[in-house]
Amino acid sequence: MRNVLSYILVMGLIGSTMLLTVMPAIAIGIPGDDDGNDNLTEKELASNILNYMLGEGDLSLYELRDAAHVYAHWNGMPRTIVDTAERTVTIYKPVKTIVALSSDSARALRILGDEDKVVGISETIKKHPYYFPEMSHRKSVGTWKEVDWEEIVALEPDLLITYATGSINADLAADKLDPFGITVVGLYLYVTDEYEQIFDEHEKLAILLEKEEAADKYLKWHDGYETRVHDFIAGKEKPKVFMTYTGGSIGKIMEIASYGPDAIDYTLCDKAGGSPITEVFSTKYPKVSAEWVLRENPDIIILKGGGVFGGWDNETEPANLIAQTLVGKNWGDINAIENNKIYAVPWSITNGLEHIYGEVLLAKICHPELDIDPTEVYKEFLEDFLRVEYPEGKVLVYPSLAS
Amino acid sequence: MVKLEVKNVKFRYTSVPILRDVCIELAESEMLGVVGPNGSGKSTLLRCIDRILTPQEGCILLDGQDIKEMHLMDLAKKMAYIPQSTTQVFPASVFDTVLMGRRPHIGWRSSEEDIEKVLETLKLLNLEDLAMSDIKSLSGGQQQKIFIACALAQEPKILLLDEPTSSLDIRHQLEVLDIIKNSVVEKGISAIIAIHDLNLAARYTDRIIMMNGGHIYAAGVPSSVLTPENINHAYGVEVDVINHNGKLYVLPIRPVAKM
Amino acid sequence: MPELKINGTEKSAEIKAEYKKFIGRKIMFIFATTILVIIIAGIAATLGPHQISITEVYSIVWYGIPKILQNLDFILTHSFKDFSLTYFTKEESIIWFLRLPPIVMAILAGIGLGIAGTTMQGVVRNPLASPYTLGISSAAGFGAALAIILGAGLATGQNIIIAVNAFFFALCSSFIIYGISRYKGVSPETMILAGIALMYLFSAMTGVLQYFGEEKAVAEVVYWMFGSLARASWDKLFVMFIVLIICIPLIMLKSWDLNALSAGDERAKSLGVNVDRTRVVCFMLASLVTAGVICFTGTIGFIGLVAPHMCRMIIGGDNRYLIPASGLFGAIVLLSASILARPPIAPSFIPVGLVTAFLGVPMFLYLILRRRKEFW
Numbered sequence A: 001m002r003n004v005l006s007y008i009l010v011m012g013l014i015g016s017t018m019l020l021t022v023m024p025a026i027a028i029g030i031p032g033d034d035d036g037n038d039n040l041t042e043k044e045l046a047s048n049i050l051n052y053m054l055g056e057g058d059l060s061l062y063e064l065r066d067a068a069h070v071y072a073h074w075n076g077m078p079r080t081i082v083d084t085a086e087r088t089v090t091i092y093k094p095v096k097t098i099v100a101l102s103s104d105s106a107r108a109l110r111i112l113g114d115e116d117k118v119v120g121i122s123e124t125i126k127k128h129p130y131y132f133p134e135m136s137h138r139k140s141v142g143t144w145k146e147v148d149w150e151e152i153v154a155l156e157p158d159l160l161i162t163y164a165t166g167s168i169n170a171d172l173a174a175d176k177l178d179p180f181g182i183t184v185v186g187l188y189l190y191v192t193d194e195y196e197q198i199f200d201e202h203e204k205l206a207i208l209l210e211k212e213e214a215a216d217k218y219l220k221w222h223d224g225y226e227t228r229v230h231d232f233i234a235g236k237e238k239p240k241v242f243m244t245y246t247g248g249s250i251g252k253i254m255e256i257a258s259y260g261p262d263a264i265d266y267t268l269c270d271k272a273g274g275s276p277i278t279e280v281f282s283t284k285y286p287k288v289s290a291e292w293v294l295r296e297n298p299d300i301i302i303l304k305g306g307g308v309f310g311g312w313d314n315e316t317e318p319a320n321l322i323a324q325t326l327v328g329k330n331w332g333d334i335n336a337i338e339n340n341k342i343y344a345v346p347w348s349i350t351n352g353l354e355h356i357y358g359e360v361l362l363a364k365i366c367h368p369e370l371d372i373d374p375t376e377v378y379k380e381f382l383e384d385f386l387r388v389e390y391p392e393g394k395v396l397v398y399p400s401l402a403s
Numbered sequence B: 001m002v003k004l005e006v007k008n009v010k011f012r013y014t015s016v017p018i019l020r021d022v023c024i025e026l027a028e029s030e031m032l033g034v035v036g037p038n039g040s041g042k043s044t045l046l047r048c049i050d051r052i053l054t055p056q057e058g059c060i061l062l063d064g065q066d067i068k069e070m071h072l073m074d075l076a077k078k079m080a081y082i083p084q085s086t087t088q089v090f091p092a093s094v095f096d097t098v099l100m101g102r103r104p105h106i107g108w109r110s111s112e113e114d115i116e117k118v119l120e121t122l123k124l125l126n127l128e129d130l131a132m133s134d135i136k137s138l139s140g141g142q143q144q145k146i147f148i149a150c151a152l153a154q155e156p157k158i159l160l161l162d163e164p165t166s167s168l169d170i171r172h173q174l175e176v177l178d179i180i181k182n183s184v185v186e187k188g189i190s191a192i193i194a195i196h197d198l199n200l201a202a203r204y205t206d207r208i209i210m211m212n213g214g215h216i217y218a219a220g221v222p223s224s225v226l227t228p229e230n231i232n233h234a235y236g237v238e239v240d241v242i243n244h245n246g247k248l249y250v251l252p253i254r255p256v257a258k259m
Numbered sequence C: 001m002p003e004l005k006i007n008g009t010e011k012s013a014e015i016k017a018e019y020k021k022f023i024g025r026k027i028m029f030i031f032a033t034t035i036l037v038i039i040i041a042g043i044a045a046t047l048g049p050h051q052i053s054i055t056e057v058y059s060i061v062w063y064g065i066p067k068i069l070q071n072l073d074f075i076l077t078h079s080f081k082d083f084s085l086t087y088f089t090k091e092e093s094i095i096w097f098l099r100l101p102p103i104v105m106a107i108l109a110g111i112g113l114g115i116a117g118t119t120m121q122g123v124v125r126n127p128l129a130s131p132y133t134l135g136i137s138s139a140a141g142f143g144a145a146l147a148i149i150l151g152a153g154l155a156t157g158q159n160i161i162i163a164v165n166a167f168f169f170a171l172c173s174s175f176i177i178y179g180i181s182r183y184k185g186v187s188p189e190t191m192i193l194a195g196i197a198l199m200y201l202f203s204a205m206t207g208v209l210q211y212f213g214e215e216k217a218v219a220e221v222v223y224w225m226f227g228s229l230a231r232a233s234w235d236k237l238f239v240m241f242i243v244l245i246i247c248i249p250l251i252m253l254k255s256w257d258l259n260a261l262s263a264g265d266e267r268a269k270s271l272g273v274n275v276d277r278t279r280v281v282c283f284m285l286a287s288l289v290t291a292g293v294i295c296f297t298g299t300i301g302f303i304g305l306v307a308p309h310m311c312r313m314i315i316g317g318d319n320r321y322l323i324p325a326s327g328l329f330g331a332i333v334l335l336s337a338s339i340l341a342r343p344p345i346a347p348s349f350i351p352v353g354l355v356t357a358f359l360g361v362p363m364f365l366y367l368i369l370r371r372r373k374e375f376w
Ligand SMILES: Nc1ncnc2c1ncn2[C@@H]1O[C@H](COP(=O)(O)OP(=O)(O)OP(=O)(O)O)[C@@H](O)[C@H]1O
Pocket: B013, B014, B018, B036, B037, B038, B039, B040, B041, B042, B043, B044, B045, B084
């Protein structure tokens, strides 16, 4: 009995300490906001400038500039968003230095035109010097699972962008970096299963970085294509599509991985005017058998696998992927196979902000008469938004679509 | 000085009764031998007496108090039981093993007095040279002696020894039983010893009970229990019992059908 | 009659002196490991991109404590973070908020796992037992996987949910083992077999989750299972500390009883030990310690198995000394591993759980080869 009691005691203690972990928000304010009400008035700014000129001010010239900026462009108020980790993120002065921990955020930063502010990156960004010519040469502070917090502190960034969940989630990062006054924002910036989230996130980042215009320009471009696809497929009959993906061990397992209605790939396929045969599943990543696919008899099979950025370098790789997928499947009688409608597409169709090209690509596969060239869309994304040359000769889909 | 009474004890592990109505009274300063063929319930009886097993029926009284109602530590101060075979899992020095016998008397720290007790016991059993060796590196007989030392260090009022001499050589058998007998006489404690060697039983015990199939088949002074008839009945062995220099010797002749 | 030695008393004095020396050696070992923990912790605190020398580290820690104590009211009314921004220099903040938490976590986790391992081995009288073989680690892993995979996208309080889930399932598994042994009799065999069964059950359930999980989340789970000190923070350490400070003294109080168990249940009972209760209480305490540690660190299973063995080879099996010794030894192994886990070419870390194995196995083999006597 005594033991039971002591366990209850321990559990109670643990429970109560867990509650303690919720700590009040941090109080750094706008430079020059002397009364600390998060509103920099004309009077406050003026007196600070005066004091500076008299040589007796508390603020440095840099801080004074920030204060002037906040007064002039932000109406003297801090900028606040709620990030994807549901944390209130407030900045009190313009962000000048950033550490970005994912290639997704790196892409967003390029779209917003803030790549020069980046002082620290993760290993993933380092791996893609082509797409992030400046950023990839910045100091690498770690990987998706472990970073050196001290390196980050040493870089003295104003803002750290990380994922909302995961090993280096925003909560954890804030735990580590709050004592140093580094603001943390938790944004995925890749397409999550909540389709609209990425645009929200992109806009929020733009607010923090004062780049709303660039974000709007991107969104308009995106919505333009989305509307065109939407209008085009309206009323058209949807072909039955089977989407599968490979993680490398193709043919070794009996089951074949696919996407259920909750997965983003399913949503994308649906938006592109296809009718995924996995409609009946409740799990996000259902595993199906070759026989089931045979029975469902899809009109189109789409195999996702390979290069994260911009597809494959040559056609042999996707060709092999398809060949390996078909090994031992007995799918000869499926419509898709009979009509040669099995396509390999790269992972990047659902990557991040460029995924509209994925939607166009899927739409083109389902409805070849669509008058948009997915390659052109991707090219526009790279050249107009990421501002890098389109690497000629990339294979975005195999076999190539008849235009 | 304590008095032990075993009253109408019945015990079964599963559905088969192992002890059927066993009654024993142990006098002060008495050395009681328990003999009987394999599986006759000797070890079970000793386990019941030390409350390692709880009899389904009957009771065991220590100075009139039912041992079921006693605190475990108090019981351990009064009785020490050494099982038929003991295996030490983790390394431990002989000294520490014997010191373990002081467990019922000490709290978390061992006192100077306990250490003296251990030294005394080691000396008594002539184990001093082994004091710091690892018990697992010793021979079976040496280990058996150490566990007896452990029981003696426990300073119980009643010693329950299950075949304490089974792995000892002829000299050590005599030595160890002499020491136990001396303790019984000098300290006024009692001992119950399950033993297979009938000659040793006859030589050292004051009284013998002979068990057979969970019953006490015969009880009394050695000369009245160890008769050719009883032995023939319990063990199925034809023997000669002879008297040599005032001591009883059982000489086996051949196995026969049980009477 | 045994012949009494003529120099009997001399002999006794000799043994007594030797016994005292043995005890002295054990205490020395514990003392030395404590010192070593402090030294290694100091070294670990100097490692990092900011050059902070070992003397600076010690002085920052030394002066930091009164600084914190004096401003306790500020910390309570504001927060640790505001405190750090207001009162600490950058170096101080780095030491206190970035370097010390993983170090303290390594120490606490090492102590906890070492002691839990020793206790479990004693409880089931089997030197191959550890929190891992008794299914507790895999249960914690399942709890974490459940939180990571099913809670994917659930951002608020995710870190706490993972820890709480891991903790809860770890305890669940030990309650199941307790229940089974309550029903079947509290024997080591039942406990070990039930533990192994649970280990497979929870591994299988984790497998199922991983099979249907999203790739990112699955990678997350695998990473969690490797074990890491990177998630350390003062609030977590506080919880861990509370669990340890409650359980470890209770375990130590039972060290005589654990010693008695080593000679077998019957002998232990005859020594007045309530064998079943000792077994259950110690097992639950060890489970609680394990759960309290691995819910924050992930599964670092190896220390629980190896630290007790190594210490047993060095100072013998007396749990009164073995329990603290293997705790401290566990701390040393984990601390050293955390140093080795950050190779000079940062930022490529190796999970500390893996380094522990790489570091521990050679030490272990060395002791096995060097030792002539039996191991257990
Ligand atoms: N743990 C147990 N579970 C079930 N039955 C048991 C158990 N221990 C002993 N028995 C049975 O009880 C009977 C008596 O066993 P016990 O050990 O008391 O005999 P013993 O007289 O000591 O024999 P031995 O001379 O071989 O030591 C045997 O038939 C044995 O099969």
